[in-house]
Amino acid sequence: MKLREYEGKRVFAEAGIPVPMGRVIRSVEELGDLSAFGDEVVLKAQVDVGGRGKAGGVVICPTSEARDRAAALFGITIKGLAVTEVLVEERLRIEHEYYCAVMIDRSTRQPVVLFTEAGGVEIEETARTDPDRIRRIGVLPLLTELPPFTVRDLIGREPKALGPVVSALYRAFLAKDALLAEINPLVLLEDGRVLAADAKVIVDDNALARQGIQRNRDLTEREAEAERHGFSYVELDGEIGVVGNGAGLTMATLDLIEHYDLRAANFLDVGGGADRERVAHAVRLLASSPGVRVIIVNLLGGITRCDEVARGIIDAGVAQRVIVRMAGTNEAEGRALLMEHGYEMYDSMDRAVAAAAEARR
């Protein structure tokens, strides 16, 4: 789960990384006394999407205008999201922008630390056109601190004050079970201070419980429902609802739907041991999505009991057309039950999806 900028900065501050003076407000009334900020302030909308700067989500203004500008910021939406939180920060006088990040390298199965003196908004461009400008050093996961030589190799001849920040970022990455901890830009100020001007921290979803972080704050009603039942669920914008067991099989079903020029309404993996009740919940959940015309149930596995699945589908009793493909124990009983209640069942996923495509013509 991606933390918001102010949450990420709180993580950094706890790890000993200097961050700009600032506070989060949820309404203009919370602005309070801004005299400590000096002549100018920065107002940054806290929304969970990228590209907020270009969308007008970051405002630099004289402190005297902060109230009006903050009020305006609370009134806009950025890529469809309302601005409910604004981070108010001191204006920084920047001498240079660096980039520093810790992420996970799948190929070497270990954290990798990245550093470049070419930080700022062009970092992705640099990564594409001049990747050698970004230094990358892997770290043995059994170490709990970055070795000093690694820090020296990363920052080279840049100001020594950067070193403790790099070390602290690595500690924060470990302490917070992060998949990514990124400072861009990491700034050197005109007065010689070094601080994290932005913060991007993604915490491993599998570690949220031990980190004491509440999962997914902004769920739609159906996403929350799916979460309650322990389904893996992603909303899409098509017309074919999909229930599968296993992430790979469900993705393959979605791909097949696209192959037939149809559009899937969702990804829903019911997980292992799909029983009567779970299947009924899953089918009802999809039937409640507006625009779902057809539901394809694709279940496979040695221990899935087809008669149970069939009863779940019949229990759900939804109005939409339900097309079933399943294989496993008691397949014949399952088929008989479905046929009896007027449902279609196919023995391959190709035929099941083809049947959905056929009906559209």
Add this chain to the structure above:
Amino acid sequence: MILADKKTGVIVTGATGRQGLFHIRLMNEYAAEVGGIGVVAGVTPGKGGQDAAGVPVYDSIRAALKEHDADASVIFVPSGAAGDSIMESAANGLSLAVAITEHIPVHDTMKALAFARLCGTTVIGPNCPGLLSPGAAKLGIMPPHLATPGPVGVISRSGTLTYEIVDELTKAGIGQSTVVGIGGDPVIGSTFTDVLARFERDPATKAVVLVGEVGGALEQEGAASTSLPVVAYVAGVSAPPDKRMGHAGAIVEGGEGDARSKIRALEAMGVTVASRPSEIPALVRTLL
């Protein structure tokens, strides 16, 4: 056949949980059917002396190994303790640890894998269905009766999709040497590259089916590393960016790891890529 055979003795950790009990029974039913050793002991701390689906339970792998010979562990321990179970397997000299457990925090996985590597222990998974050598050995949860012995190795990041493909191969009369589910997590003990290297040394394996999905670049790295003929399938062509598609590792991030660019990269190195699972058997036949 790779990684395990009839002579592989197995310790199951997390033996007294629902999953552990159920799958000890299924693994030993299969072992009895094929004449293999199967599961010799279970481990659950604090439950030593009990019985789990017909095998004796010990408090630790160390204690189990005092009474039994074993080469491998199959791990069903809950996510918070599964990394520790991988390290326990490695520290006790088991040559193979198969981690079935899903939702292990990735920092735990990285640490456990680094430790296992120092001990020389091969890890399959986590978040995987394990492995199956038809007619010889089953370490994990794969339904064995969809498979049949033969010359094709299967390596997959998926579970049920693997069964689907194995079923298609078997129905087409194409048997499998070993089927390996390497796991759906972003960080896994054995990658396509690692498993392909084993298939390459296995005289019985003539071709490999590589089943990938969105996220990372392990598919391309694997295909580039082998001289065996490969048929690939990559799930998630229709997956939107920045959404986790069920598996922790199945996510297109920062514009990287999408299915189409993987398929392009695979095709550029001469790998045959199936556009849907049902095409795989016919494509494999052209390579045998």
